[in-house]
Amino acid sequence: MPDPKAAHPSVRWMSPKSAIYIIAFVVVLAVLVILQPTKFLSRTNIQQMAFQLPEFGVLALAMMVAMLSGGIDLSITFNSNLAGIVSALVLVSLSYGGAVDFQSLLKGIMAEGAAPAQLVAPTGITMLGIVILSVLAAVAVAGLGGLLNGVLVAKIKIPPILATLGTMKLYEGISLVITRGSPITSFPKPFLFLGSGSVFHIPFPLIVFILCALAVSVFLRKTPLGFSIYAVGENPTAARFSGLRNERILIKTYLVTGLLVGVAAVLMISRVDSVKVGYGNSYLLQAVLVVILGGVSERGGSGTVLGVIFGILILRMISSGFNIVGFSNHFRNVIWGSMLVLVTILNNAVPAIADRLKARRKS
């Protein structure tokens, strides 16, 4: 019996589609460099991109995993808000909480937008422990959020759009109830390293993103679960009849999405040194866009991590190109929307045209 993985085109490391995106990426890059070489290749622009890209990149990977299974996760941004808020609470209360009681501390922070000056965060091993705990809290909360999505989609069989629409509202609500809409700010210094520190001049969040991308890529290509996600996305009925347990696979899919959302949440709150309900809202449309731009079929079942990474890069390039040219945010939305529609049309048209050509050659 032949190895099923070898036979399946979508599980390859790089699909022919990815090659198109690499070409598109090079073209966009070249145009931008030629138009505005001093601004585009400036150190600040590249550094800014290197720090801002990872949080969005990890969110896009999360969206990709959900979309590969033939679903979608509209709750990613609010799930990441909720995870960020819980993580921030853990961080702030453990760092400053020893001295005063939790409630008054929280009130003080939320009212003034800054930690009272007399509070000093612990240092050394204790601080490291606190940072690790707050990161774990974010990942755990977002993971739970993903798990709930998975159960709703797989067990109760709610269509993914509706299930995650509901939980999106739910997570937004819980975040609002916890914080009453005010921001939590002034995290201890060591925590800020996660989102804005560098190791040997390489931004730390970029390292996290690369690790996440590698992990997701290996997960999708080398593990049975990863392969099953493609199978369920491609054709759920066929997957069930070939002995896969669709329900379990879908639950785990949304769990993985949630865990990635947790990582993105940590990067985000640590980079901006605060968290508030509604942060990163615009990432939702963009995440769907880059996943589709990256060659993931909107019906699920095919797409590669490399494609999505190029999708992210193209989007970022164009976005900072807009910055330089000075387009307004609103006009950007017009372009994102048009790109989403156009790329979907092309993605659907290219295979159809290829089929027609093949049929003509045969006849």
Next chain:
Amino acid sequence: MKRGFLRSHEFVLLLILIGYSVLVNAVSGSFFTAENIFDILKSSSIMGTMAIGVFLVMLSGGIDLSFPAIATVSMYVAVRVLLLFSGNLLLAFLLASAVGATLGCINAFLIHRFKIPTMIVTLGTASIFHGAMLTLADVPHIYSVPPYFFEFSTKHIFSWTKSGGANIGFSTLAFLMLVIAALTWLLLRFTMLGKGIYAIGGNPEAAKRAGFNIRRIQYFIYCFVGLLSGVASIQYVCLVRHVHPFNLMGMQLDVIAAVVLGGASLAGGSGTVLGTLLGVWMIYVIRNSLVLMRIPSYWDPVVIGLIIVASTAINAYRQQLRKSEVRIINA
């Protein structure tokens, strides 16, 4: 369709609505007043008009995320044009409907011509329509709208004056929504087009083979949602007396929640106009009850989120039951 009203989703929803209202009345003591009920009817009329359109889309097996953007654009264009050339309210409704229907037509073109998922198309066009309007409009807010908008919202079909001097009555806005609902019901019940919408929602391939013109039906559906979004946007201007570019934009979730609550499923082919209206009222009654029971408004999204999850879960469960029934019959 012969399941009987007593066993239908609408009847259950009605019971829940009444039961919940009685509960709220018992707790707060101020729910069942004519003032409160007519007020709920009036304020829910905008969402009601939108929900009827969205219901048709979901009935046909699609989803529309662009209708708030369409409403925002048609509201802005209509009021701007009317401010340039003096006009009247009827003209406002006609203009907004025309703009809405045109934008809906663009959705229909993309959906039908390129066969791409309705969610992706409308997610994209929402951002295109809204972004284009904000880019092209120099001042997207309009704070001084002509007085006839406001006058329309204070008119009543029938009304009486309370002892305190307050005027209570059945608002024209709510009446307009009910007329639209009735017309849509007639369309679904008695015309071939209506049957076609149910048919393509149930099984597009079967509908095609049965001889329905899929293209015409799809164009009709998306133009109709656009048209109703236009009407709803003018209702909104009447109610709040200004044009705001962002206020309507978060509505898609709540409206879809109401439609789903009313018994429509994303898979298409199921649901009724009455159910949709009950779903809308349910959401407004719950919101109203939070206010009456003095629960802070930041609980609102939690409650709405729970309602969406619960109602979609019940719908999904009912569909599984139906499937197993079919299986028993087949065996």
